Amino acid sequence: QVQLVESGGGVVQPGRSLRLSCAASGLIFGSYGLDWVRQAPGKGLEWVTIISYDVTREYHADSVKGRFTISRDNAKNSLSLQMNSLRDEDTAVYYCVRGHSGYDFLIFWGQGTLVTVSS
């Protein structure tokens, strides 16, 4: 069964850090781009960041640039998102997504993990 499982969400105070992880089962990460997409409560989708299969390409949304870092371990079929200097507006469900081998459309989505930034 194809599955992406995010973990690491929770409640964190503004200015603190949190690390999200994503583990894959039934599908391979190695040859594909990986993204994080988030959705604030009751809002639309916001693309956050992408890392290419070979780690030569990383891009971030302006809203998280300099604060969030994406990383991957192809040997372990895992993806991470290090989130620093968290703000109230970072409160959202964070989805781990696997893309296509040649293009960046988003094929496999995890169930998401909720991050709440609140004092």
Added chain:
Amino acid sequence: DIVMTQSPLSLPVTPGEPASISCRSSQSLLYSNGYNFLDWYLQKPGQSPQLLIYLGSNRASGVPDRFSGSGSGTDFTLKISRVEAEDVGVYFCMQTLQAPFTFGPGSKVDIK
């Protein structure tokens, strides 16, 4: 950044009837390889989003053929030939031509 807009933002539909959603981008999404870097996603209530259409007009695996995508450049359309009850949810367009990638605001489809 490329700005994506959608219309309508709310679309009540009648089962069996057609439905259409428009998506516009602030810059052309047509790349030199002939593909439009525009994709459509559906988020059903309580679920994660799912890919419907990629590169403007290609149905994703398992997507019923009542869904179709068309358009080029800056104007795109998602059409449902005959709406079924299971099609309710929020439809998002997204551009992946240029980072940062951007989604449209979403179009909520529900049954009249």
